[in-house]
Amino acid sequence: MTDPARNLIEALSQVHDLWxxxxxxxxxxxxxxxxxxxxxxxxxxxxxxDELFLVMSGRLTIQLRDGDVELGPNDVYVVPRGVEHCPRADEETHVVLVEPRGTVNTGDAGGDRTVEVRELA
Amino acid sequence: MTDPARNLIEALSQVHDLWxxxxxxxxxxxxxxxxxxxxxxxxxxxxxxDELFLVMSGRLTIQLRDGDVELGPNDVYVVPRGVEHCPRADEETHVVLVEPRGTVNTGDAGGDRTVEVRELA
Incomplete structure (x- = not known):
């Protein structure tokens, strides 16, 4: 038996918490x-x-110390390793991330925004 | 100066050859x-x-020896390493691939369908 494909929009519909x-x-x-x-x-x-961001819907601003990067649907951006960044979204925005297993969401900053990656049901 | 984001649809519009x-x-x-x-x-x-397929538009069938996987827009599927597969699309279909640099499109099969990865202008 072959596993079916996964749909990214459907996956997002199962996510109820921000960040x-x-x-x-x-x-x-x-x-x-x-x-x-x-x-x-x-x-x-x-x-x-490095950390890859792909926007599925909404608008994402990736703030960098030397300027902002603006992403809309189907836009992709890779923050290079070691580059300080701070994502921001004025509206609810749906994002795909690609990065090595074990990458911590808050990186070297830590703090109370740190959360474990969850598995979809 | 910060590099801008890249748009996957725009990137696909610059691709003129199949496969x-x-x-x-x-x-x-x-x-x-x-x-x-x-x-x-x-x-x-x-x-x-492993090799990741994400369909942007169209429909992709990933034929496996023990069954087909069908992908439509926003569907993602990962063919595990070592698993024989043969993609097929009845209509023109636009796909995103994620895999290690240097992965050869025809894998161990080689032959005249083998092409180098190109850079977008």
Whole structure:
């Protein structure tokens, strides 16, 4: 029996908390996760890895110390490892993340916005 | 100066050959590529890596030896390493691939369908 494909929109419909990434599939040791965001996150860095953002719906601003990157639907951006960033969304925005398993959402900043990646039911 | 985001639909609009993957961005040593497909590819295996397919438009059938996986828009499927597969699309279908840099499109099969990954202009 072959596993069926997973739909990213359907996966997002199962996510009810903001800023809580849920794993959909993995490619080797990289996770593909979906997350709903609104408001501003925290400034942080992933010293050991790049981080890919793909917007499915809404608008995402990735604030960087030398300027903002604006993403709309089907826009993709990779924050290079070691680059400080702070995502922000004025409206509820649905995002796909691709990064190595074990990447912590708050990177080196830690704090109370840190949450574990969850599995979709 | 910050690089802008890349749009996957716009990237696909720059692809004019079928079955020719074009790199859009990279995450560490993984490439995110876009490819237009129609017709049937060749049966092959990637012994060393999983391979992620995400359909942007159209319909993709990933034939496996124990059954087909059907993908429509926003559907994602990961062919595990070592699993023989043969993609097929009855209509022109636009796909995003995520896999390690250097992954050969025809895997262990080789042959005249083998092409290098291209860079978008």
């Amino acid at each position: 809580s990434a849920h794993r959909v599939v993995s490619v080797n040791d990289y996770d593909v996760k979906v997350v709903k965001v609104q408001g501003e996150f925290v400034w942080h860095t992933h010293p050991e890895t | 020719s993957a074009h790199r859009v961005v990279s995450v560490n040593d993984y490439d995110v590529k876009v490819v237009k497909v129609q017709g049937e590819f060749v049966w092959h295996t990637h012994p060393e890596t």
